[in-house]
Amino acid sequence: MELWREVRTLGYAGRAKAVHLWLQQHRSVPAKTTPHRWRKETPTPSGGPPALLSPKRLAWALVKPAEARNDEEAAAVAQAEQDAETETVAGLARRFTALVRAAGRTAESDHAAAGLEAWLTEAGSCGVTAVQTFAAGLEQDGAAVRAALTLPWSSGQAEGQINRLKLLKRQMYGRASLDLLRRRTLLAA
Structure with a gap:
């Protein structure tokens, strides 16, 4: 509450609850009022093997240029x-x-x-x-x-519009008439 009063005098227009939630998310140590069952110490990372990349991230890392990879991706690619x-x-x-x-x-x-x-x-x-x-x-x-x-031409723009319309149509199955589909299509454009 004290912090909220201080920031309010500096021009903050938000509510005290917003400040309280922000503090909860950014707190590095538990508050004195935190129950013991929630006061778990953060485990220190052991010197074990690093976490593996997901298959999707590894696939993207494999096709990335070497200079665009971060350390984790570079290590995973080197291992693979x-x-x-x-x-x-x-x-x-x-x-x-x-x-x-x-x-x-x-x-x-x-x-x-x-x-x-x-x-x-x-x-x-x-x-x-x-x-x-x-x-x-x-x-x-x-x-x-x-x-x-x-060739410099691409059908990507047309394919994207077709995909968008098919998605709208699929969302409408069993719901209503052609008028509602027409309205949703025009509103989505």
Whole structure:
């Protein structure tokens, strides 16, 4: 209460409850009035192994450039890349990510197509079944993949709008009429 009075004299317009909640969240040691069962000492970290990254975070860390990784990600990537197969897959994933990110921005479309051909050749002979299957699927749809990597146009904006409309439609199943769907669609736009 005393702190609230002090900050109020300095111009704070909030209520005392807000100050109390803020103090609860930012307190480093328990208050004198805290019951004993809630006064657990924070455990000091032991010198054990570091916590593992989730599979999703590790996948993103593997395709990130080395200079963009934090210490935790760099350690996890270094540990994962001790396996030769993982190192091969990570290298292929980084190169493919770079190809896709540079899509439509490169001045020379032949360069992007040559990069894709080199990547497909290497991925097809890497020895990892999942990567070989992915590369075979890209080769099957080769014309579309080459167009996506070499042409400056994208259907991303249209696909995003379609996805948004489908989400609205799914939320409406069994609810109401076409008029309500039309209203929700127009209000969401």
